[in-house]
Amino acid sequence: MRLAAALTTVILFAAAPALAHAVLIDSTPAPNGHVKPGPLAITLRYNSRIDARRSKVTLEAPGGAVSRLVSAPGDSPQLLETSATVAPGDYKLRWQVLAVDGHITRGSVPFTVDAQ
Numbered sequence: 001m002r003l004a005a006a007l008t009t010v011i012l013f014a015a016a017p018a019l020a021h022a023v024l025i026d027s028t029p030a031p032n033g034h035v036k037p038g039p040l041a042i043t044l045r046y047n048s049r050i051d052a053r054r055s056k057v058t059l060e061a062p063g064g065a066v067s068r069l070v071s072a073p074g075d076s077p078q079l080l081e082t083s084a085t086v087a088p089g090d091y092k093l094r095w096q097v098l099a100v101d102g103h104i105t106r107g108s109v110p111f112t113v114d115a116q
Helices: 002-019
Strands: 024-028 033-035 038-046 056-060 066-069 079-086 089-098 104-113
Touching: 024 104, 038 089, 056 079, 066 079, 079 089
Parallel strands: 033 104
Antiparallel strands: 024 038, 038 079, 056 066, 056 089, 089 104
């Protein structure tokens, strides 16, 4: 009986890291960061593997217009990459990702495009 309880405990703790939601740990542009106008390479890095095909990224422009950005997997299974052309103003990059464990997480990265 004790052996079964011990094995169950070991299995539960070993599986715990695999059940975590994908959390954004780094982005370009940085949250509340400032960038130059023009073409902008966007990279989102998460703490776990994500399903890039089922994830999405949108960009809210200063006037409130929202456009969906075409995203692609990055060099590692934790990255999403995309790009946009931006003009001066305040933007919000919104993301929704599906972690490989099946959990969906959402968030946003506000940033400012400076006038030259």
